[in-house]
Every structure is written in structure tokens, then in C-alpha cells.
Amino acid sequence: MRKTRLDNVPISEARERLLAAASLVPDVEEVSVTRSTGWMTAEPVFARFSMPAYPAAAMDGIAVKAVLTERASSESPILLMEGRDFDYINTGDPLPANRDAVIMIEHVREREEGLAEVRTAIPPWKHVRQAGEDVAAGEMIIPARHRIRPVDIGAMLAGGRTQVKVLKKPRGAIIPTGSEMVTPGTLPKRGQIIEFNGAVFASYLEEWGAEAVNRGIVPDDPEAIRQAVLDSVADCDFVILNAGSSAGTRDYTYQVLSELGDVLLHGVAARPGKPVVLAVVKGKPVLGLPGYPVSAYHSLDWFARPLIQTWYGEREGEGRRLTVRLSRSISGKLGAEDFIRLGVIYKEGEFWAFPLQRGAGVTMSLVKADALLRIPSQESGWEAGERVEVEGLRSPSEIARTLWLAGEDDPLLDRLASLFQQQHPGWSLRRLSGNGDNRSGGDWHGLVGVADRMRETFDPAGGVFFRLVEREWGWLTMPENRGRIFGGKGIPKADLGLIRPAAGSGLDDGLDRKYREAEELLEGRLRREPTLLKAAAAVASGTADVAVGTRTAAHPFGLSFIPAGILPLDLWLPNATLKTEGGGRLLSTLRSRAFQQAAEELPGYSTRSTGEKLEQSNEGVVSWDNQNQ
Amino acid sequence: MRKTRLDNVPISEARERLLAAASLVPDVEEVSVTRSTGWMTAEPVFARFSMPAYPAAAMDGIAVKAVLTERASSESPILLMEGRDFDYINTGDPLPANRDAVIMIEHVREREEGLAEVRTAIPPWKHVRQAGEDVAAGEMIIPARHRIRPVDIGAMLAGGRTQVKVLKKPRGAIIPTGSEMVTPGTLPKRGQIIEFNGAVFASYLEEWGAEAVNRGIVPDDPEAIRQAVLDSVADCDFVILNAGSSAGTRDYTYQVLSELGDVLLHGVAARPGKPVVLAVVKGKPVLGLPGYPVSAYHSLDWFARPLIQTWYGEREGEGRRLTVRLSRSISGKLGAEDFIRLGVIYKEGEFWAFPLQRGAGVTMSLVKADALLRIPSQESGWEAGERVEVEGLRSPSEIARTLWLAGEDDPLLDRLASLFQQQHPGWSLRRLSGNGDNRSGGDWHGLVGVADRMRETFDPAGGVFFRLVEREWGWLTMPENRGRIFGGKGIPKADLGLIRPAAGSGLDDGLDRKYREAEELLEGRLRREPTLLKAAAAVASGTADVAVGTRTAAHPFGLSFIPAGILPLDLWLPNATLKTEGGGRLLSTLRSRAFQQAAEELPGYSTRSTGEKLEQSNEGVVSWDNQNQ
Secondary structure (H helix, E strand, C coil): CCCCCCCCECHHHHHHHHHHHCCCCCCEEEEEHHHCCCCEECCCEECCCCECCCCEECCCEEEECHHHHCCCCCCCCEEEEECCCEEEECCCCECCCCCCEEEEHHHEEEEECCEEEECCCCCCCCCEECCCCCECCCCEEECCCCECCHHHHHHHHHCCCCEEEEECCCEEEEEEECCCEECCCCCCCCCCEECCHHHHHHHHHHHCCCEEEECCCECCCHHHHHHHHHHHHHHCCEEEEECCCCCCCCCCHHHHHHHHCEEEEECECEECCCCCEEEEECCEEEEEECCCHHHHHHHHHHHHHHHHHHHHCCCCCCCCEEEEEECCCEECECCEEEEEEEEEEEECCEEEEEECCCCCCCHHHHHHCCEEEEECCCCCEECCCCEEEEEECCCHHHHHCEEEEEECCCCHHHHHHHHHHHHCCCCEEEECCCCHHHHHHCCCCCEEEEECCCCCCCCHHHEEEEEEEEEEEEEEECHHHHHHCECCCCCECCCCCEEECCCCCHHHHHHHHHHHHCCCCCCCCCCECCCHHHHHHHHHHCCCCEEEEEHHHHHHHCCEEEEEEEEEEEEEEEHHHHCCHHHHHHHHHHCCHHHHHHHHCCCCEECCCCCCEECCCCCCCCCCCCCCC | CCCCCCCCECHHHHHHHHHHHCCCCCCEEEEEHHHCCCCEECCCEECCCCECCCCEECCCEEEECHHHHCCCCCCCCEEEEECCCEEEECCCCECCCCCCEEEEHHHEEEEECCEEEECCCCCCCCCEECCCCCECCCCEEECCCCECCHHHHHHHHHCCCCEEEEECCCEEEEEEECCCEECCCCCCCCCCEECCHHHHHHHHHHHCCCEEEECCCECCCHHHHHHHHHHHHHHCCEEEEECCCCCCCCCCHHHHHHHHCEEEEECECEECCCCCEEEEECCEEEEEECCCHHHHHHHHHHHHHHHHHHHHCCCCCCCCEEEEEECCCEECECCEEEEEEEEEEEECCEEEEEECCCCCCCHHHHHHCCEEEEECCCCCEECCCCEEEEEECCCHHHHHCEEEEEECCCCHHHHHHHHHHHHCCCCEEEECCCCHHHHHHCCCCCEEEEECCCCCCCCHHHEEEEEEEEEEEEEEECHHHHHHCECCCCCECCCCCEEECCCCCHHHHHHHHHHHHCCCCCCCCCCECCCHHHHHHHHHHCCCCEEEEEHHHHHHHCCEEEEEEEEEEEEEEEHHHHCCHHHHHHHHHHCCHHHHHHHHHCCCEECCCCCCEECCCCCCCCCCCCCCC
16 A cells, blocks of 8 residues: 555644754855845954045045134134145045144135135034044944845945955755656656746745755656765755655655655645655755645745755744735635635725635746735634735735736736736736636726626626727637537537636626527536636647637637637726726726737737727627627 | 035936936846846746646546546445556646546555545546646736746746746946045055945945946046046946046036036935936936945935836835834934934834934945935924834844943944844844933833943943953053153143043043043043044044053054053843843853853953853942052
């Protein structure tokens, strides 16, 4: 029997075990002060000499002996002779030996060449920067264990330091494993996967202050993995093995690490991210992390980051806290910490959060996340409407300057979003996930509806419709199946695998109607995909025979497109959004020449009415069936 | 007559003029996705192929045809045969052609080799990741004008992108000018100044996303400056000239730029930072910035940073806002914006701020600043106790974990502070500036007194004294003056320039007493320096003949030290501080072997009682005079 049970160690305990077992003693190296930003000092830095090194003028003016001005007043000004009594001096110039004060040039009247009139007495050392005023020799400029900032560089150079002793960066080896892995840039064959966690890990390690060494893909072979680990502990400070940390038939991490060193644990009480192996090999910490991107990211954050922080003697970062209300209930799993990626919208003065896809393999949920929610293991979850504290990944002001698209899906919306962000820096346009229940969010400053006129999803009285585009819809299939899709009634034959559009979308409504008219059953268990492109991907991968979609979606997959008609797609701006700056900005993008060009570059769109305001809610509405040819 | 009047343009208007006149059109370049963190996308990035590229197992288990399990239940389990009915499959493996679902290995009982028992019906596509589930070909991964993060790298690689088009960094030329400037690493002769603004500017430009090109020091020669500007506008996107932007006799920035191009303004309504020249030469923005470090930093922030943000189409950063109460009144200058660097302490649940040295030349005030206060030009200032909003340069939690030393000065306190920070990551120990009025701050969690037992500054009943060190005090002078300092009464001769210790310090009290006993007047106008090292620097620079100080302070300057006695220096921990975590941590550092070693490495200290708790407030108190030998 294969091992199927992992440990269930809480993350904090796992981290403590790791930090207690690992010996992390940073080396010291010298770097040039001018290139030292971001490094951490190993020792305090003291000034070698004083700055200024000599008494110097603090103002443009004339240098004098103060005592000469003792009796000067506006009633009885005194006259000073250049050379004998004063010298012109610029800011920063050393004070001549027999002078002890500077009179600002604005307070000096030049009677004639070489003769200056002074009307006020000044005390000695007025407008003089004393030697060492800024930094005196021997003074500490910055302490040990201080992250060097640009201002520190100035003070160090001023104090005569050109080299600074800093903590060497820890070297982290990254060993991607898996016989099915291919390097980025390869077209993966069936069964192959592009190895990208290694690059993400390297990028994070560098962001956190380590040097990353990606050793390249190692196949699922215990001997090869063993050798890669031994090579890595020899010249790195810690090692990350990815993946193979679970208990599958090709998961060798646990086996290899328990042979080479001491395994501290196999499995943490968290999801995603449970299958983690923590070990110490020849005194160096070795992290066996799961391969699913989301699990990989979380477990890296839990274990690699504290290793680096400990190396530098730093505390754990506190992150950006943000209080949000949950737009729906979220449940955790008792006995395991749960980590949920959230989208956050700003609505009626509060931040509202909704969970993104929970799958541990969904890289895009990391890309799209606005915030991260941690559900402690003893917490069962929260009800909709409750306020919780989350870690913000975007700033509150970025979130408040986001418009959200709800409703129909179309690949053109991506182009619109990108162009909007490009034309209006600081703003963004994003899509609520395709589920119908997102539509019930009501009007808020930032909601934008996408309507295909097949159904009245958006209230015509509550907002204004603008034409986005007209799009060709129809049937998508593999080229070889083109001729054998349809039965007699203009709908796909009953034994074919059919992908329906997202539930609640206009295309799906039309499909439903079409089947009703043909007096056929539209089988409930037929698959749906959330976006038109994902539906096309399913047909291209062979798991379905035909999908309802658009010409644009067929294109990237080389699928055959059997046209059925042309339908308009509109944006609905609720009155709440129309009134705002963001609404105006979106309209300007919609009506820009650049957007029209972006649409025309793709097959399957007509932009002849793009940007037009539709006076009546039903203008341009055409029946799905009328257009079907 | 020389020009002495500059323009008085408000900063925001100056910035608008600059951005309106400058043409900033970013170029595009392609970089490798794996090295793209921090770059900004020039175009949206679309997936080239789907991820996963084929339907794949989402769990370890067995791949089956779902329909086979339709009648399975715990009462009547069904038996499946390996090969015919199922295949073992690992997470990520492609689904075999005739399977459409995966049963988790935990739910499978292996009856015998090759025979699996299933007790639950599963629907098709259970635990299957559909092709394109994560990213479908054609989907947008990230939009244009998006700063690439590590997670984006994963998604781009998964979508088949290995190169990404990004905005080239703007190239900023830095031209340090000044015949008196020498490069860092040179020992400055009298009249020479180490050029360090160039390195600070380069470091900031890089932090803000530009490429910095430091062209090296150019002398104060209009022709040389002209040539450097022409060379720079030819191959850079903007140019910074530093300094020479004021109206002194050697300030050529205005002259050169008005000959080469269009000067937009000369002088902004701000202090520090007034003497700024903004110009456009051959379409490229040229900033003439003042040389004083604080002015230089501010003017760089006002003008270079928005240039870079505009290049990337970014908004101005919002900074970290923090509300503080002012511990003393702060006045601005009507008609000019005022920028004040603040120290911030955490006291009784609020942040209290006090101004640091205001001199524009004081680099260390930038290093020490916790926050920045901007006084708008129409605001005259604020009273002590008022609440104002400031830009935080350290985080609130860093500020709350800071202990502050008030009272006597000693170079050893720098060592103590550095060691404390090193031994207690996240904590810091800093010095309130030497002014006596800082002592009146009362007890707060974080106050630590430094007492030399010459006066009862700190209330013995309100806290506990611990011995810091015993130090040698005496007279500091240039070696050649060693024999001719003293008159008959054991005090320096009346005609000598004398540096007194900071007002209100114990050493100063003792000096006062000594003069009274000698029945001599201690002239009120004799200079004071805020720290012992600055006093020593003054003697070394020749602006005074003798200073009262310690052996340690004489050392870095090669001054002669004429010993007068040994006096203890103690730390006073008020009860409020003693109770806190920080107080305990400070004591542990005080008593550490490392601190003792640090003190003994310096001349002039004895650590025989270091760390001892002094049971009585007057224990170890010795008269200043008794010790005078």
C-alpha cells in the first residue's frame, strides 16, 4: 500500500522547528558604498573624518571678523574694505583664517568696488558651518543591522567611507523536479508541463533579499534528486525542492531527505499547501514544497521567507492590513489553516471581498488577488456581511479606482481593460468571475454591466447602455468534425459532448430556447466553462465535441467556426457609475480610436456602432433565432 | 551687482510647467520573463497556449470512466480492474483517452493487486483539471502598464510567454559640478568637499525606476558645464545638474541653460530647496538642483520623481500618512513651502514629533528623520500640542519599538545603540538631540536618561540607575598647544577660545563651578557644541583652542588630552520604561559581554562596574573637583 497520510503540524510550529534546527550564520562582505542601497550593515559605520572638514560659509556673502561689526546699526553703518576687512565668499567655501562670521550678500551694500556697507552687528560664527557640524569624525552614521537607504549613502561618503561591511545574501538553491517538466519556451507535448515555479521562487527569493540559484529540472529519479540536494547543500545556505513533497508514487522528496539528513516533518495543517517536507541536511535547511502554484507560493512564504529574515535578524513583516466585509460566507476546515485569495471591491464606503477560485493549481487566482484571507485552524469560517481583517495585496486607493465588469464574457473585454489602464494610469477595469450571482451586487460606483441583449439582466431605467461591439457567434468544433456536428433540427446531435456557455449568460439563454423550440432536452449535466476561451480550450483538448461561442474565441485554438449570426454586445453603466470620474474615463476609452483598432485586429467583430449611446433599452436587440442562418 | 533675487514659483506650479514642457515618450524593449520582476509592461500579455494544455488529474488517485461508478454505494461497492477500468494516476498527469474522472486514492480500496473497490458514484470530470482551466490560450494574463510581480512571471511562463515587452527605463544623467568637489575616497584638503550628492541621486533614481548615469565631477567652468549638458541630452532622457543653481559668483547653471535652451523658472517658493533651475534643452528636461544635501534631496523628490512617474504613466505616490502631535510649536515662512524633518516618539498612546536640525546642509537630519512635515505656503505654523499629518519615513511599529536616550552625551552611546539593534532585531535606541529641553519630556515608555552624576537631572525615586561606564574627562587641545593652555588657576587662560559642553550637561555644570571657585567669569558668548565629538572637531579645525571633553572624543582627531579625572556615567531607567519589554532588552545589552568589549576597545573607559544596579541615587557620585588632579 502507498503512504497516504501526512503529518498535520500547524504552520507556526513547523516554522519554529525549522528555525530551531537550521543554523543560519551570515557571512560578511565589503561592498562599495555607492552601490550599497538595500544591503544590511554588518557593523556600525563611523565617520572617518568630519563633514564639513573645516569651518565653511553657510551662505553666499562676505566673510568678516564679527567684532568689526559690533557698533554697526542702520543709523551708523560701518564701511569694510575688501581684503583687509572682508572677502566675498560662496556657500561651502572655507572661512579664511582671520574671519569668524559671514554676512549674507542680501544684507551687504556695495558702496563702490571693494567697499561694503554693513548696518547690523553680527555675533561670531554667524552663518558659519562648524567643522563636524553635519558629521564629526568618530560619530556613528548608521548602526549595525540597518538596511542602507540612499540618504545613508550620502552620509557615509561625507564621513569618508567608501566601502561598507554588509551581510552577504543567503544563497538559496532551487531544484525543480519532475520527469514531465519542460523548460519555459518549449511547446509542451501531451503529458508535459512547463516548469515555472522555479522562476517564481527565484524572483521571490531575490525580492526577500536572497541570491537564488535555479539548478534546472531534475527528473523523478531518487538518485538524481539525491545528487542535486548534495550539490546544493555544499554551496548554498538553504535548498528548495519542488515538487514531489506529497505521497504519490513519484514523490521522492521525503525518501531522499530522510536518507540524507533529518526530516523535521512531512505535512502541515494548512490548505492549500499541506504536503510540505521540512528537513535539515548537513546543517542546511531543505524545504520540500508542493508543486501546485498556489500551494507552492504559500509554502514558500511560510518557510523560505522566515529563513531569510532570520538570516538578517529581521522580524516578520507585518503586511498591509485591511478590513473588509465578506460578500458571501466563507468556510474553513477545522484542524487546518485555510488561505483564501480574495477580490475586493469598494462599495458604499466599505471594502467588500469575495473569494477567487480556490483551486491550488490556479496560478491566475494569485495574479488576480487583491487580498489574502487566513482562516485559523480553530475557526470554522464567517457569514456573509461579517467584517474580517485581511492582508491587502493592492492598496486601498488602487482598489477604490477599480471598475468591475459583470455579465457577459468576451475576449475583447481583456483588451478594453488593458487599454483603460494604459490610458488612465492608476485606474483599472477588471472582471467579476463569470458566476451569475455576482450580478446581484446591485449598483455601486464601479459596477459596469456587459449585456448581450438576449436577456434583460440590467435595469434600463437604472443606467445607460453604450454599444461595445457587434460579435459573430456560432458553433466551435475541431476542423475534422465540421461536417458531422448537426442533426436535422439545427442543433448538435444528441450523442455529442457539448459545452454550454456560463450559466445565466445570454448565449446560454438562447441555447436553451433553441433546444426548447427543437423540442429536445438540453441535458443538465452537459459541461459549462466559465469563459468563451476556456470553452474553446475544452473542444481543442478533445474533452468535448462542440461549444457555443464566438469566432474570436475559436481563433487562438485553430478551431472551425460555424457562424450562426451577429449579436450586439453593450456596456451598461449604472447611474451610480456614470456620475463618477471612473465612468467618464471608461467611456473615453470605449470611444477611443485605439479601442476600435484593438477590436478590428481580432476576427469576428464589427465596430460600426462602437461607443454609441443607446437611447432605448431595446434598441439593437435582435433575436438569437432571427440571426441564425 | 550680482543677481540676488530668485523667482518664487510654488512647487506644484513648477512641476506642472516642467511636465508640460518635457516630452517623455518611453521606448519599448523585450526582456526575458524570468528576469522581468519590477518592469512595467508595454502591452497586454496574452496566453499563447492553454494551461493545463490537456485534461489532467487534479488529485492522486485512479482515472476512470465516471459512468462505471453510477451504481456504486457503500452497500454495493463495485470492483474495477486495472488497465481495463482504471489506471493509477498522479496529480498533473494527463487523463488517459478513455477516462473522464479521477477518484482520490483515499477513497479507493485495493482489494488485491490490480483490483480496486469503489463505494461512491462520481460525476464525469470530477477531480479533472480541464485544458485551459488556469489560463486558456488567448486570455489576457496581465494588462499593459502593469508592474510585473513574481506571481505574474509564473502565469506568463505557464501561458507560453518567455519574452515580455516592457517600457525601457528612462536614462537620467547626473552632472555634479564644482571646482571644490573631490570624488569619494579622497581625503579632502582645506576648501575641498567630497561629492556625494551624485551617488545619492543615482541611488534614488534607480529606486524610482530610472537608469542613472553619473558623469563625474565637472569644474565650475561654463564651457565644461555646457559640454556636459550637451553630451547628456544627446544620450539621456533627462539631466540633473548639481549644484550651481543659485545666484553666487560661481553658479553657472542658469547662464548655461538659458544659452542652450529654455529656462522655465529659476527659484521655487520652498525652503529648503529654493534655488532650483528648471529648463528644457533639445526637448529634454534639465533640472538644476541646489547642492546642500537636504535641499538636493527635496528638489530631486519634487522634480525628478514626477518625471519618472510620468514616463511610466504612473500617479504620484501617496506616501505613508501618520498623524502626530507636535511637542513644540513649529513656524513656517509665509509665501514658501517649508519642509521639516521630524523625530517621532510614541508616548501615552500617541505619536509625538519634534523637529530635527533645520539646516539644509545637515545630511544626518535626513538619516535620522522619522517623518517629514510639509508646511503649506499659506500656513504660518502650528502650536505645541496640535495634531498634524506627516509623511512617515519609519513605520508606526518601528517607532513604537524605539527607546530614546536623553541627557549626557558620550560616543559610547552610539556603540550601545548599534549593539542593542543588533541583539534585538526590530528595536532601536536613539538619542534625543542634546538640548536640555528634551529632558522635560517626562516619563514615557521608552525614555532612558544618561546621567553623569554632576547634577540630579533624573528623579531617583522615579526610576533606577545602572552603571554604564566610568569615563576619563579632561581638556582637549591641539598637540602643539598642550603646554600653554592653563593659567595659574587650573583653568584655561582668559584669551583662549574655549568650547563648552552642551548647556545643561553635567560637564558644563562642573565647568561653571570650577570658574566660580577660581573667581573668574565664564564668558557667556563662548561657543558650545552639541556633542563631545563636535567639540573635538572644532578644536581640530582651529576655530577654538581648548574644549572640555573626554579622552574618547580626543582620539579620532589626534588631539592632546589632558586628563582631569574619572567620572561615572549611568543610565536611568524610569519606572515606566523598566516595566516594558524594551527596558529589559536594553539591560540585557548593557550587561552583555559584547558591550563591555565595545567599550574597552575605545580609549578612556573602565567597565569594572558596567551593568550594576545602583541601590542609592548618590552611590558612586564623586565630585568633579575631587577627581581633578
